[in-house]
Amino acid sequence: MAILEVKNIEKHFGKTEVLKNISFSLEKGEVLAIIGSSGSGKTTLLRCLNFLEIASSGSIEVNGETVFGKDIKLTDNIMRKNRLHFGMVFQNFNLFPQYTAFENITLAPKLALKNGAETAKKSVEEIEKFGEELLKTVGLFDKRDFYPCQLSGGQQQRVAIARALAMQPDILCFDEPTSALDPELTGEVLRVIKELKGSDRTMIVVTHEMNFARGVADKVIFMADGVVEEIGTPEEVFSNPKSEKTKAFLAKSLENI
Amino acid sequence: MNTFFEYFPTVFQALNEGFLQTLKIFIVTLLGALPLGLIISFGSMSKFKPLFAVTKTFVWIIRGTPLMLQLLIIYYGPGIILQENVWGQGETGRFIATIVAFIINYSCYFSEIYRGGIQGVPHGQQEAGQVLGLSKSQIFFKITLLQMIKRIVPPMSNEIITLVKDTSLARIIAFQEVIWAGEAFLKASNGVPSAIWPLFFTGIYYLLFSGILTILFGLIEKKLSYFRS
Numbered sequence: 283m284a285i286l287e288v289k290n291i292e293k294h295f296g297k298t299e300v301l302k303n304i305s306f307s308l309e310k311g312e313v314l315a316i317i318g319s320s321g322s323g324k325t326t327l328l329r330c331l332n333f334l335e336i337a338s339s340g341s342i343e344v345n346g347e348t349v350f351g352k353d354i355k356l357t358d359n360i361m362r363k364n365r366l367h368f369g370m371v372f373q374n375f376n377l378f379p380q381y382t383a384f385e386n387i388t389l390a391p392k393l394a395l396k397n398g399a400e401t402a403k404k405s406v407e408e409i410e411k412f413g414e415e416l417l418k419t420v421g422l423f424d425k426r427d428f429y430p431c432q433l434s435g436g437q438q439q440r441v442a443i444a445r446a447l448a449m450q451p452d453i454l455c456f457d458e459p460t461s462a463l464d465p466e467l468t469g470e471v472l473r474v475i476k477e478l479k480g481s482d483r484t485m486i487v488v489t490h491e492m493n494f495a496r497g498v499a500d501k502v503i504f505m506a507d508g509v510v511e512e513i514g515t516p517e518e519v520f521s522n523p524k525s526e527k528t529k530a531f532l533a534k535s536l537e538n539i
Numbered sequence: 540m541n542t543f544f545e546y547f548p549t550v551f552q553a554l555n556e557g558f559l560q561t562l563k564i565f566i567v568t569l570l571g572a573l574p575l576g577l578i579i580s581f582g583s584m585s586k587f588k589p590l591f592a593v594t595k596t597f598v599w600i601i602r603g604t605p606l607m608l609q610l611l612i613i614y615y616g617p618g619i620i621l622q623e624n625v626w627g628q629g630e631t632g633r634f635i636a637t638i639v640a641f642i643i644n645y646s647c648y649f650s651e652i653y654r655g656g657i658q659g660v661p662h663g664q665q666e667a668g669q670v671l672g673l674s675k676s677q678i679f680f681k682i683t684l685l686q687m688i689k690r691i692v693p694p695m696s697n698e699i700i701t702l703v704k705d706t707s708l709a710r711i712i713a714f715q716e717v718i719w720a721g722e723a724f725l726k727a728s729n730g731v732p733s734a735i736w737p738l739f740f741t742g743i744y745y746l747l748f749s750g751i752l753t754i755l756f757g758l759i760e761k762k763l764s765y766f767r768s
């Protein structure tokens with residue numbers, strides 16, 4: 283069974299249709315790269331998965347459970363619970379500036395434990411141990427007690443990845459995780475994402491890094507004007523694109539390199 | 540020189556009494572305007588258009604006209620229009636009118652500071668909290684509040700130090716604050732012959748008081764300097 287099943291998602295802001303009939307599915311452990319030109323709706327799609335925007339219609343199933351659909355009444359509580367299937371890593375990190383790297387990572391799990399949420403780890407010790415493991419995973423254990431302002435952009439983004447992982451989401455979403463970084467810092471972040479793939483995580487990565495999409499993804503979606511213009515393996519999308527729009531986009535992004 | 544030491548205790552006592560009144564305006568204004576300003580700031584951020592418009596216009600009028608004018612209108616207005624002194628008799632009446640004018644004026648200034656602090660926290664902070672499953676109140680108390688406070692402290696300390704000096708405007712309706720007390724000695728009074736130095740001396744009160752506040756706010760800012768947002 284697919285871990286994620288997105289069916290006929292539509293989203294409009296007022297009269298503008300931003301997402302039109304988006305459908306795709308993901309298997310556990312798969313990495314999906316979403317590419318496409320600016321304004322094609324990539325961010326909006328991720329935001330709909332994370333309930334930062336509410337899709338206008340369509341359905342989202344995780345592990346066979348419908349988390350969004352016309353039969354789901356989205357109260358605040360249900361939304362809070364359902365969005366935890368997804369983690370989100372933002373383009374500009376959005377770390378909490380008043381907390382250290384370690385506190386950023388452990389804040390949400392600790393609050394969940396306090397609230398008695400069922401998904402929560404069972405004790406503060408367990409949360410802290412897991413937090414330290416995550417810091418090691420992203421290679422920042424030595425920066426445990428640093429504040430975001432004391433970290434480089436690449437380090438901040440790695441903390442943000444650890445923070446998202448701390449809630450143990452089924453699917454981790456990245457919205458252009460390296461586009462706010464200096465070129466020399468993108469490598470360290472992409473490497474961490476690549477390593478996470480090895481550990482069997484399901485991920486959706488919106489990216490402009492074509493080499494990364496090609497090398498790391500199992501599946502690639504090319505979006506244009508709010509529709510899934512092309513979907514397939516990296517081989518299919520990059521080497522044998524069927525759509526003219528995909529060809530034009532790829533030709534243009536090759537030019538830019 | 541002899542005369543100075545002779546008259547100093549009398550003057551000092553009169554100025555202290557005046558300064559006590561100054562302090563009273565200062566403290567009561569803060570007690571009223573700090574919370575009221577927050578309420579007004581919610582109005583000026585409201586998505587409900589009529590409330591937004593009314594609040595914005597009110598803030599514009601209050602910030603766009605001199606506090607001295609507001610003080611005069613509030614103190615004398617009711618008496619002239621309603622033919623009735625709503626503020627009560629004598630010094631108490633003047634105090635109440637002063638406080639009303641100051642609280643209205645300062646809450647408008649504070650509301651803009653609050654608004655800046657609240658809107659200055661990037662929306663991404665809230666979204667980061669949301670995707671981690673935090674509730675609205677957790678997001679406010681655990682994430683945005685401290686960042687707002689950090690943004691609010693510097694402009695607030697400026698405004699509060701301005702308030703220290705603005706209290707002297709109450710003199711215009713003959714409220715007996717420290718300047719009034721100093722000015723009283725320009726004419727021979729209380730057995731002290733006419734002198735200008737008591738008026739100069741009032742400056743020291745302001746300097747000391749604003750000095751203490753500057754140090755205090757500096758400490759708070761330093762306390763919050765461990766992070767940058």
Ligand SMILES: Nc1ncnc2c1ncn2[C@@H]1O[C@H](COP(=O)(O)OP(=O)(O)OP(=O)(O)O)[C@@H](O)[C@H]1O
Nearest residue numbers: 295298300318319320321322323324325326327458
């Ligand atoms: N809150 C909103 N209100 C109105 N229109 C919006 C809103 N958010 C996004 N849009 C519009 O939706 C379209 C898709 O935006 P989106 O941010 O999803 O694109 P994107 O593919 O992520 O682009 P980029 O590569 O530049 O990040 C754009 O035309 C944008 O103007």
Ligand SMILES: [Mg+2]
Nearest residue numbers: 324325326457
């Ligand atoms: Mg985007």
